[in-house]
Amino acid sequence: MIAATQQQLGNYLESFSAFDQSAVGHELPWLRKLRQNAFARFCEVGFPTTHVEDWRFTNVSAIAQTPFELGTTSRLSLSSLQLEPYRVSGAAAQLVFVNGRFSQELSRIGKLPKGVIIRGLAQQIAENPRETENHLGRYLDIQREAFSALNTAFLEDGGYVHIARGVVLEEPIFFLFVSTGADAPRVTHPRNLIVTEEASQLTVIEDYVSIDAGKAFSNAATELVAGDDSFISHYLLEREDQQAFNVSTLRIQQGRNANVASHSVLLGGSLVRNNVHPVLAGEGSDCLINGLFIGNGRQHLDNYMLVEHAKPHCGSRQFYNGILDDRAHGVFHGRIIVHKDAQKTDAKQTNRNLLLSDNAQIDTKPQLEIYADDVKCTHGATIGQIDESALFYLRSRGIDEVSARNLLLLAFADECLDRMKPGPVRAHVEALIHERFLKRFRRSGWPILDL
Amino acid sequence: MSLLEIKNLHVNVDGHEILKGINLTVNKGEVHSIMGPNGSGKSTLAQVLARRESYNVTAGEILYQGKDLLAMKPEEAACDGVFLAFQYPVEIPGITNAYFLRSALNAIRKSRGLDEMDAMDFLPLLREKAALLEMDEKLIMNRSVNEAFSGGEKKRNEILQMAVLEPKLAILDETDSGLDIDAMRIVSRGVNAMRSPQRSFIVVTHYQRLLNYIVPDYVHVLVNGRIVRSGGAQLALELEEKGYGPAEDLARSAVPAA
Numbered sequence: 234m235i236a237a238t239q240q241q242l243g244n245y246l247e248s249f250s251a252f253d254q255s256a257v258g259h260e261l262p263w264l265r266k267l268r269q270n271a272f273a274r275f276c277e278v279g280f281p282t283t284h285v286e287d288w289r290f291t292n293v294s295a296i297a298q299t300p301f302e303l304g305t306t307s308r309l310s311l312s313s314l315q316l317e318p319y320r321v322s323g324a325a326a327q328l329v330f331v332n333g334r335f336s337q338e339l340s341r342i343g344k345l346p347k348g349v350i351i352r353g354l355a356q357q358i359a360e361n362p363r364e365t366e367n368h369l370g371r372y373l374d375i376q377r378e379a380f381s382a383l384n385t386a387f388l389e390d391g392g393y394v395h396i397a398r399g400v401v402l403e404e405p406i407f408f409l410f411v412s413t414g415a416d417a418p419r420v421t422h423p424r425n426l427i428v429t430e431e432a433s434q435l436t437v438i439e440d441y442v443s444i445d446a447g448k449a450f451s452n453a454a455t456e457l458v459a460g461d462d463s464f465i466s467h468y469l470l471e472r473e474d475q476q477a478f479n480v481s482t483l484r485i486q487q488g489r490n491a492n493v494a495s496h497s498v499l500l501g502g503s504l505v506r507n508n509v510h511p512v513l514a515g516e517g518s519d520c521l522i523n524g525l526f527i528g529n530g531r532q533h534l535d536n537y538m539l540v541e542h543a544k545p546h547c548g549s550r551q552f553y554n555g556i557l558d559d560r561a562h563g564v565f566h567g568r569i570i571v572h573k574d575a576q577k578t579d580a581k582q583t584n585r586n587l588l589l590s591d592n593a594q595i596d597t598k599p600q601l602e603i604y605a606d607d608v609k610c611t612h613g614a615t616i617g618q619i620d621e622s623a624l625f626y627l628r629s630r631g632i633d634e635v636s637a638r639n640l641l642l643l644a645f646a647d648e649c650l651d652r653m654k655p656g657p658v659r660a661h662v663e664a665l666i667h668e669r670f671l672k673r674f675r676r677s678g679w680p681i682l683d684l
Numbered sequence: 685m686s687l688l689e690i691k692n693l694h695v696n697v698d699g700h701e702i703l704k705g706i707n708l709t710v711n712k713g714e715v716h717s718i719m720g721p722n723g724s725g726k727s728t729l730a731q732v733l734a735r736r737e738s739y740n741v742t743a744g745e746i747l748y749q750g751k752d753l754l755a756m757k758p759e760e761a762a763c764d765g766v767f768l769a770f771q772y773p774v775e776i777p778g779i780t781n782a783y784f785l786r787s788a789l790n791a792i793r794k795s796r797g798l799d800e801m802d803a804m805d806f807l808p809l810l811r812e813k814a815a816l817l818e819m820d821e822k823l824i825m826n827r828s829v830n831e832a833f834s835g836g837e838k839k840r841n842e843i844l845q846m847a848v849l850e851p852k853l854a855i856l857d858e859t860d861s862g863l864d865i866d867a868m869r870i871v872s873r874g875v876n877a878m879r880s881p882q883r884s885f886i887v888v889t890h891y892q893r894l895l896n897y898i899v900p901d902y903v904h905v906l907v908n909g910r911i912v913r914s915g916g917a918q919l920a921l922e923l924e925e926k927g928y929g930p931a932e933d934l935a936r937s938a939v940p941a942a
Contacts, residue, residue, distance in 0.1 A: 621738075626774040629734045630788035630845065631762035631795070640787070644778025644828075 242279060245272075248303045249386060256389045258358040267370045271385035278379045290564040290596040291506060291535040296478050301420035301450055303387065304332035309414045313339060315444055316411070323657045325404035326351045328392050331411050333421030333451075335390050343404075348397030351406060354424055357393040364395075368428055372456045372484045378508070380480045384454040388424040391453075394437060398430040398460070405436040405466075405658050412473060415447035425455040429463045431488070436466040436658060439481070443474040443501075450478040457483065459491035461515060466494045468658060472501040472665065475530060482508040487547075489515030496653055497553075498662055499526040499534045500669045510539040513547035513575070524553040525649040527669055528561030528593075535564035538582075542575035542608075549579075554649050555586040556642060557593035567612065568600040575605050582612040587619065587645055642670060685750055686711045687853060687884050688733075693744035695725075695732055702728045704909035705744070710853070713881040717895055718888045719920060720906035721928045726888045727771055729906070730857040733886070734768035735761045748853070762788075763795035765852030769842035769859050771888075776829040781841065782810060784829045785848050792849060813847040817874050835862040843874040854878070855886045860894035872897030892924035907935035 249272050258264040280297040281288040311331055316339060321327060328351065329339035335353030342351060350357075358365050375382040392408040410423050429435050441451055451473065459465045471479055479502045485493055497507050511520045526534040534557075540549045555563040565584040586595045599612040619641055627637035646666050653659040688710040695703040702725045710716050720726050732739050733746070735758040746753040753761060776784065782803075790800040801809075814824050817840045823833065830838050839859050846854050856875070860868055875885070875898050887898055895903070895917065903919040904911045905928070912934045913919065923931070 620774070622774050623776050625736055625758060626770065626776070627784075627788075628758035629762055629768055629770075630784075630849065631759050631791040632787055633759045633791065634757070636787075636791070637759075640779060641776070644776065647778050 242276060244300055245383075246276070252303065252387060257355040258362065258389075261358070261362050263366050264358065264362070264369075268386050268388065271370075271375050271382045274375050275379055275382040275386055278382070281379055287537065287566070290562075290566070291504075291533065293504070293506075295504060296450055296480075299418050299448060299450070302417045304334075304412070304419040304421035304449075310336075311339065311411060311413060311444060316409075319409055319411075319440070319442055321407055321661060323404060324407050325349075325402055327407040327409055328353065329409045329411065330390065330392075330423060332413060332419060333390055333410070333423050346400060346402065348400035349402055350393070350395040352393050353390050354388075354393045354426055355390040357426070365426070368456060368458055369426055370456075372458070372486045372512075373454055373482065374484070374510070378482065380452055380506075381454055381482050384422045384424060384452050384482070387422040388454075389422075391424040391426070392437075392439075393425070394427045394435065396429040396433040396435050399432045400430075401434040402436075403434070405438055407438045407440055410439065410441045410451060410453070411444055412442070412446040412449035412451060412477060413444045415445050418448040418450070420450040420452060423451065423453040425453070427455065427457045429458065429460050429465055431460040432462045433460060434464040436468075438468040438470065438658060440470045441473050441479060441481075441501075443477055446474060446477065448476050448478075449473070451481070453479070453481040455481070455483045457485045457493070459485060459487045459493050459518075461488040462490045463488065464492045466654065466658075467496070468662065469495075469497040469507065470662065470665065471497075471499045471505055471507070474501060475503050475532065477502045478504045480506045480508075483510065485509075485511035485520070487511060487513050487515055487518040487520065490517040491515055492519050494521040494523065494652075496649075496662070497524040497526075497536065498649070498665065499524070499528075499536075500665060502532065502534070504533045506535045506537065508537045508539070510541070511549065512541040512543055513549065514543045516544045517546045518544070519548045520550070521652065522549065522551040523649055523652045525555075525646055525666070526553070526563055527556045527646070527666070528563060529558040530561065531559070532561045534561070536566065537564075538567045540567075540569045540580065542569070542571045542578040542580060544574060545576045545578070547575065547578055549581070551582040551584075552649065552652060553584045554645060555584070555595055556589065556645065557586065557595060558589040560590075560592045560594075562593070563595040565595070565597040565614070566600070567598070569602070569610060569612075571601075571603040571605050571608050571610065573604045576607045578605060578608040578610070580608070580610045584614040585645075585648075586614075586616045587642070588616060589619065639670065643667070646670075687749060689747040691745050691747075693729075693732070693746065694742045695728055696740040696742050697728060697738075701742070702909055703732070706906075706909075706911060708904065708911065710884050710886065712884060714902065715879065715885040715887060715898065715900045716902045716904065717900035717920065718886060718904050718906050719890070719892070719923060721932070722890065724906045725909045726906055727857055730768055730771070730855045730886070730888050733853075733855050734758060734766060759791065762849075763792050767846050767849055767851030767854045769839075769846060769854065769856045771857040771861065773830045773838040773842055775831045775833075777831050779829050781824045781827060781829050782807075785810065785845060788845070789848055810848065813844055816847065816877060817844050818870050819844060836864065836867040839863055840867065840871060840874075843871050847874060847878060850878075852882065853884050853886070855888065857888045858890060859887075860889055860891065868894060869897060892920040895920045905931045907931050910935060
């Protein structure tokens with residue numbers, strides 16, 4: 234197995250040599266150095282094994298052993314018709330990426346207010362390298378995270394957003410990442426950079442889907458810089474097909490009084506790792522980290538939270554709910570680090586899980602590291618089944634068994650929806666969740682409830 | 685035809701025989717009270733009537749409106765007019781009281797071939813019933829079912845559900861326990877307002893006190909899985925005075941020595 238993995242690292246080396254000399258921005262010394270350092274680091278550490286504490290519950294050998302082709306090298310295209318089911322209404326923009334590469338033709342960008350820049354990262358690198366250099370690669374921890382190092386080595390395209398000081402963009406921005414092409418296993422390394430200046434407001438959604446994709450690996454990374462007094466909502470929607478691998482890392486850098494909400498909804502994929510890493514680097518900043526993961530079959534859904542409190546008077550609240558059926562395996566790892574200066578920190582963490590079958594599994598692990606002395610940190614985790622007494626209570630009032638079960642599951646999922654701001658994005662997410670439930674019941678041959 | 689006929693009902697729970705041959709007939713419009721010491725099987729009887737499936741009926745039968753109640757699922761019994769006010773109402777986070785009640789009412793209406801009620805039609809009905817029980821509107825509209833309700837609020841919520849669902853047979857399982865005298869008056873008023881020649885009640889209680897407010901037509905004493913005495917409302921007063929001791933003696937004498 235080690236030999237096979239070595240060989241795969243060899244494949245990455247081959248891809249990288251070609252990529253390094255031709256990728257967008259290869260002539261920029263800082264960018265070339267960033268990629269080369271990241272690749273060197275990746276080669277040094279390789280793919281993590283379950284001996285590494287942060288990966289104890291998630292075995293990535295299926296990723297390590299698959300000989301992926303770099304997605305961007307093939308020029309597969311999609312028709313607008315194929316994208317129809319993934320279109321959204323009421324968005325300021327929907328950027329479409331096909332196997333990691335931005336597609337101008339498929340994207341829809343409306344008239345934007347002054348002070349808002351939305352484009353592909355490759356274009357941003359080419360047209361404004363100096364501005365890009367100020368932020369790109371400054372926040373992601375490639376020393377500690379192998380997948381972030383790998384992403385950085387192969388970074389080229391993804392979503393780029395810049396919101397100027399005081400600008401409020403009320404309509405959301407969608408990034409739609411489509412994996413496609415069943416002929417060969419493909420890897421893509423979407424890289425997003427979102428920079429919001431002081432007192433701005435933004436809602437951005439990363440939406441991962443598959444269209445006839447076969448075995449695909451999305452190794453995504455996002456650097457989100459939330460300026461002082463900014464108000465930012467970020468959503469991750471993972472709904473790729475059940476052959477997909479998805480590792481995504483969201484690194485948030487929060488300024489003074491910045492208010493950020495991260496919502497993750499994992500519905501698809503076979504092996505999924507969702508890293509959320511906010512650093513509360515400005516006094517008085519606040520972060521909500523909200524998530525829902527729903528797995529069945531043999532899905533493996535791993536949520537790794539790392540919340541760093543670096544300054545005083547910051548708050549963070551983590552709420553993750555998991556619903557697991559069949560042989561699905563869920564992981565919640567919630568790490569909170571309170572640095573020495575971060576007095577008056579208020580950090581809270583809650584992970585609640587419903588297991589719907591005897592073979593479903595959840596590993597939940599809180600990890601608190603507190604170096605300040607005047608802080609409030611709480612954590613809690615629960616694992617349970619559908620409450621039989623609640624089920625009987627509902628049925629005793631005339632509600633049939635299937636509807637009663639659905640009601641209880643949706644109520645559990647709704648706890649996460651309730652933390653999202655009411656509006657079109659939440660309605661969109663709600664519809665996806667309901668669709669996910671219906672799929673499950675359809676598969677089990679249960680009648681379908683009209684909700 | 686009587687509304688409910690229980691004949692020689694034997695029930696096992698977790699391998700123990702809890703009910704050992706219950707016979708009881710309830711006619712339309714009657715209020716029956718079942719009294720007895722703790723552990724005598726009162727709640728088991730209530731739950732079996734509401735069709736809790738984990739309770740194993742080993743012998744006997746129950747006819748409800750002439751039909752085999754034991755063949756019904758809980759939701760079927762409910763749609764046919766059976767209602768249990770739970771001794772321990774269940775908390776259901778994430779479902780508002782109003783949504784829950786409307787879903788329940790619509791499930792029952794649907795089973796009777798009636799149109800479903802939309803929120804606009806349902807709200808005035810809910811408000812009217814809530815006023816009768818002096819319940820805070822916030823508790824009903826915005827809060828999850830029974831979540832963080834006080835004991836008294838939960839019991840009132842049960843009666844509110846009964847008032848909305850308008851059953852033919854209502855079983856109140858120790859609805860008085862944990863209620864102060866004011867709450868008991870309110871709950872009793874709610875129950876009495878629903879008494880009609882078309883509706884029957886089985887009031888399960890440990891204390892006679894509730895029966896000062898909800899005056900029964902019949903009182904039955906359940907001891908050790910059997911009804912050992914039956915009588916009129918005055919029997920409750922006698923039990924209050926003398927306790928269950930004499931009834932328990934009666935139960936023992938009725939059991940053949942092993």
